[in-house]
Amino acid sequence: MSPPRLTGALRSFSNVSKKEDITEQLYDLKTKRLKRQELFAREGLTWQKIVHFCTEHQDKAKHQAVSQELKSLLLAAKQIVGTEHGQEVIESAAVFLFETFHNKDHVGTEETRAIKQMFGPFASSAAEASCACVARLLAPLEDSRVEDFIQIQSSRHKSQRGSTFGRNIAFSYDSYTVDPLEDLPWSGLQEGNMNLEF
């Protein structure tokens, strides 16, 4: 809980602020995650593009194996997002996992955090399975080709349009700290305490 503040009193007792209904808790993490998934699904890379990319550079003889890996990746994605979701959501989650693991050989802290932020708590076995699937899918392909594909298709990896406001502003992280008067020595306190003993 925040300590008592002047501005808290001003908000409560003056009429210069908007009166908020503090009981309203509309924006929880679950809603936020769903919104992020929705926004991610609208970004450039799609499941169809991944399927095409993974099969186009492979011998036809290997298509069966590729198809199996892709199915496994979808299955892992389904385990992560939950079984109640439709095909579209599962494919979008598989795209996310593909992007997350395309240059990783294991599930690290960053990847775990990214998946949790997108989908909430998940089974680690599903993340490990998807990481392994992506590794097997991309093993026959050149790294640079994979990187190019991700860079071109995924808007997450594109640099943000225009310039970000305030990018060049020198910002200071300094904050006010306790700055006592020099002439109010702490040592005087000891005397006060000693007097109390009597």
Added chain:
Amino acid sequence: MACARVPLDEQSVTEPGPLGKERTLPALHPERKEERYFVPYKPPPEDGSPAEVEEFLEHAKFITEDLEWLLALPHDKFWCQVVFDESLQRCLDSYLHHAPRGLDLAAVPSSPAVADMQRSVHRAVFLTFLRMATHKESKENFITPAVFGEIIYENFLFDIPKILDLCVLFGKGNSQLLHKMIENIFTQQPSYYSDLDETVPTVLQVFDTILEKCGLQCEGATAMEPMKLNAHKQPTALTMSQQDFVDIIMYLCDSTTTIHAFLDIFPAACSSFHSHGFVSRLTSFYGSVVPDLEMAIRKRNLDDKILQEDLWKRLSHSCRKMVETTHLLLHHTCLQPILEGRENMETFAEELLQHFTSFLPEKRFLSDYDEQFPIAEDVSLLQQALPVIDETRTSYLLQGVESAWDSIGRQKPQSQIEPK
């Protein structure tokens, strides 16, 4: 994309609607807002269990990601989001409410990851407010000043408590930028001066509340009704619970620091405070509350000596801020006009001398003030600017200052003692 060299409030845009059909809308229109769902800010956990830390990091990551997205939006889209996205306003408000101040008891984050994330949110929030306080970003991207004033005021993008929060959170190292922001806000929307005027009595009420809580001024104290001898059983600084006592010191520390930060960054506000008799209220508050709280810190049986020392420093810090605030107010409302040679210099000089004279009975305040801002120096400045000033009066004042030092049994710093 909106058209160039026309203010945003007069622009319209043609873009595909929800069904894919082209439509023309004002550039500032609620339907142009993106559904983003900004989450409210939660402060870093104090004890830092791994789950709580993880939750904080996740929350904060969402906020920085979203604010960075917002800051990268083109001017027209940024303003649509700012004006029409309530979740964004809740997020920013929650930061101002809950962000840890440097003066809080647990101001140090529990881990480097938490500290880094907190810094990222801190910067992103500041830049968002900075952009919201800027009506002209470039030759092409601007809002008609009067409309800008209306937008920020009517939508509560800024209000007086928010401005005070901005000062205390960001003012230490960004005072120049904050000064420009606040100056622009008040210039484009003078209604903020009326709001400030309305807020000052509530600030004074906060001081009265502290006095009341310490049993130094009870409700109806000024009423003429006689009170029963045993009717007054309000807790005092010495008898209230330890938590209440700590809260009082924290409240005093926060209030005095916030007011000082605001007036220091935006001195134009000094006249509003001054017109409500803030100086005299502050000095009498100081005289009542400071000795009482000092005595309570000394005499209370606080088990934790580190806490006792910390409270002492916070009280001393509050004293400094009250003294500095008084000086700011006197400097900007009385002394500065004299030094600038404005009209009616005599009136300003008279007011300053009256203030100094009114300090004479408040001996503790007077000596603390004189230590930080020697009154003799200001009197000397006055005499140089206005040689007609009555010397008997200034001598009486300076003698009063000396006797204040004597009466509280303290010695003036050596640097202030003139060689005889």
